[in-house]
Amino acid sequence: MSTITGAAAALWAEDPEGRTFRRLPVTTMLNGAELTLPLHVLTGRLPGPTLGIVTNQHGDEFLPTMVIRHWLASIDAARMRGRVVVVSVANPLATAACQRLTPEPHGRTDLHEAFPGNARGNTTQMMAAVITGQVLDHIDFHCDFHAGGTGGRLQGRVDYNGKASPEVRQRCLAMARAFGQPFVHENDLTGTSAHYVTTRRNIPSCNPEIGGTYLGPHSTAIYFQQSLDGLSGLAAHLGLIGEAAEPPPQIHFDLAARRELRPRNSGYLESLFEQPADVGRLITAGTLLGRVVDLYSYDVLEEIVAPFDGHLFFSRYSGTVSAGTQAFALAEAAKSRQLG
């Protein structure tokens, strides 16, 4: 039995060194089955903090949890300090439907916007309440791990809450940097996300957004490795396992530098930036990023052009888009800064 320090000591004291998997009860479903949330606990032999990871809050974001599966299996618990606690599928109902939101008729159905949850609320709020009570209340560090869904996103960044207290914000920034992605984004995560719940309680947190779903083998392999390296970097930074290294050079930007380019028309987006290597590129003002074609008339409805010099931090594959969808996003070069 290991000696574990940190907030989780009481909750998981019965977990022996090594790995456990359990299902946390939430409620009953109409098909008669019990709705549960999966909880993996990996306990190291040496004392240390507890890192909580929550993923698949959005049901079509499969990449992080498959990366986490691979990462957990690679860790030698005998050499690890502290604990890693993972909710591998935070929203099983959305995941079963392969969609972002919970398929239920009432109330907020985006789990990402349902924290800290409510045990007497709708099913989405019930899931949030279980995650808060069983996980977020008992961890020392938090990773709110997301990816792109089925919309064909290309991205590699880690967000952190710029609205946290100065000391927590610095620790969040350090976690975000340790993930080693091309971009670090100071965001306003005030509101109802799990990330906000933890940072409000002075638990440092980071919010990776890496890769997407159904991107094909080449891009998926790149983002899988980026995510895996990110987890290893984070774990080393927190002192769980591995040697911490200096983060690579990264581009830091805040909301003032962020510009999302959303088509005014629905149609087929012909994207001119469809490679993972395009993410991070400095795009000069006036560069054509893509065009929206009307599937019916075959007319070009609009061209999407970079409004200023900026680093492309979000792109997407060609495919149908609805008006107002995020198509591309730039971090304005004049308002961004290089870290490292």
Ligand SMILES: [Zn+2]
């Ligand atoms: Zn998400």
